[in-house]
Amino acid sequence: MRVLWLSSIACNGNTHSFLNYPYMEQFLNDFEFIYHPVIDSNYSLKEIVTETIACDILLIEGSISDEFKRADVPVVDIITKYAKIVKKIVTVGTCATFGGIFRESDYKDTTGLHFVKEVKIDKFKDLLNKTISLSGCPVHPEVLVNTLYAIKKSVDLQLDNFLRPKDYFAYTVHNGCTRNEYFEYKVDNHKFGELEGCMFYDHGCQAPFTHGSCNKILWNEVNSKTRAGLPCMGCTEPTFPKSNLFGTKKNMGIPQDLPLGVGKRTYLTLAGITKAFTIDRLEKKLFDD
Amino acid sequence: MIELIEKIEGEAKLDFSFEDGKIDFVDIEFMTARNIENILKGKSPLDALVINPRVCGICGHAHLIATVEALEDCYENIEISKKAKIIRELTLTFELIQNHFKWFYLVMRPLFGEKQEVLKATYPTQLMAKAIAVFGGQYPHTSYAIVGGVVCDVTEMDIIKVKHYIEEAIKFFELNVVQADTKDFLVCDNVDKVLKKSGDLPDILKEIKKKKYLHHGKSYDRFIAFGENSYFSKGKSHKTITTHNISMDHVKEYSNPNSLAKNVLYKDKYYEVGPLARAMINKVPLVKDAHRRYGDNIFSRIIARVCEIPQLLNHSKELLEQLDLSEPSYIEPSIDITKINGSGESAVEAARGSLIHKVDIENGVIKNYEIITPTQWNLGNGTKKKLGVSQKAMIGLEDVQTAELVFKTFDVCSVCTTH
Known part of the structure; x- marks a missing residue:
């Protein structure tokens, strides 16, 4: 061809x-x-x-x-x-x-x-x-x-x-991120420079609402931005580039952009439940000595 | 006679004037400009870390590192760990290496009549891209270096992985580019020894001698480098004299009536930047030997760029050894950057030479941003009385094909030149 x-x-x-x-x-x-x-x-x-x-x-x-x-x-x-x-x-x-x-x-x-x-x-x-x-x-x-x-x-x-x-864009960039557990259980204490934590809560990660296969097929066959610790910038979306890319926009403490297809009530209910318990493993360093 | 020069990350128009069968002037026009500096105005300072790598697909990482350092320069005090500094230097170094491989195999060798060997360019560059991705998540276009350090943390297993990419790239170099033990090549101070070797670099250098091209490409013999790291030192060099006492205050940009690229001068003089400049300032024995014999011609320019590959591969192994993984990768700055009113500047050595970024932050947003790219130094469009570096290098040549070769030894990049 x-x-x-x-x-x-x-x-x-x-x-x-x-x-x-x-x-x-x-x-x-x-x-x-x-x-x-x-x-x-x-x-x-x-x-x-x-x-x-x-x-x-x-x-x-x-x-x-x-x-x-x-x-x-x-x-x-x-x-x-x-x-x-x-x-x-x-x-x-x-x-x-x-x-x-x-x-x-x-x-x-x-x-x-x-x-x-x-x-x-x-x-x-x-x-x-x-x-x-x-x-x-x-x-x-x-x-x-x-x-x-x-x-x-x-x-x-x-x-x-x-x-x-859809083979590549039906997924979200969030799918396959090694930081998923911190997202699932709403552990919101991410700090840059660490293996642990999810950038969705404070550092502007757009992976849960961005269409793409970055974490499914990986970049350069070895890694992805979010795995490395860099928030997803939403670069596959029509809105790219948004502004204030390293911060999460929130209304009354709730992220303005929620995971794809997840309504505000669903999100709040889930968040409420996860706040009721603490998962020790996710609060500690991954390599705990 | 206007010639469109293609496949240089865009195009340029070279308008050649001849007198007595020889080129006596070349007007260099870059026709497209996106005005990234304007896009940045009014944006949050950290967003520049995402936008600026998009100045260029082949050296965007240098723009990231220049951006983060310019932003950090806005602080009176900011602490960056040694670990973060080493990681940044490593990834920038890997980008230089991938660039040089691409230039050599995609651009230079075909100009000497060889069929373009795409795989010889992509194999080693993919190794370097993987090495960057281990730290930065992906290549091209990561923004992993942020104000305060780097976003990643790495483990010994990552270091092992990166080391293997480096070793594999060295092996590729020894099998293809110069068939010799890299350890010997790195201490070699005699071009005759390189010419006796086999390999894709010696082949080109022999062609230059055979075709009697040794007088081609001479310019002012005046070099400058502003970027400093654990490998390169800053300074300027003219013929045999080198000084390290230079200041960015003397760098001035001028708009150009015939081209969208701005000219840039130091104390009102054109200087060459790039691998040959770095080698002259850092006194790399092999390149100094080439320069002593042939001056600032295409031979010296080519050998200088290719020589950087094993030098930097070797140096990156040493940098990996120096990494102390117990240090933090990131130290949160005591003041958020949006609370800062101030100015910052940076200079890094990108593949094609010194890259300068300057930023003014006011009321939490970028008020002004200025980017001076390496290719602006080398490809400046001067006048007959005061020629730019690459213009001077083309004067006296008899045909446009040879002029295109000379022009491309500067590793031309259209998107960077106009940005």
């Missing part, structure tokens, strides 16, 4: 995240980049923008603005041209999907391909049924690569409301 990797307003974080895919040899045997930001290709960017090169999948990295050009051609024109000939379009990362960090860049009216934050936009609405969104800042390499293989196999992927494959 022939793939065009088109960068728009980006940091190239997805490009470099993709280079962390462990089975690259296999991938490069099965796919050909007609253009990629760092991998050599048979075509130059000039050829890509001035001609129409045969292509099966269009990957878009970075947020989109009418003002933004690549090789002197507006990126929206390049998208429009290739969208017509490809089988699928994949927005790679949160910028291309929702606008992301560079929604706030100096370019005018910067958006994702189909969304600006949660709001659907009309600009490319004809392409909605061709698009798969892979959000994340950056996208996880396995999420990208396996989605491309699914396209190659013509798998009928189930997508969520933001066109994200």
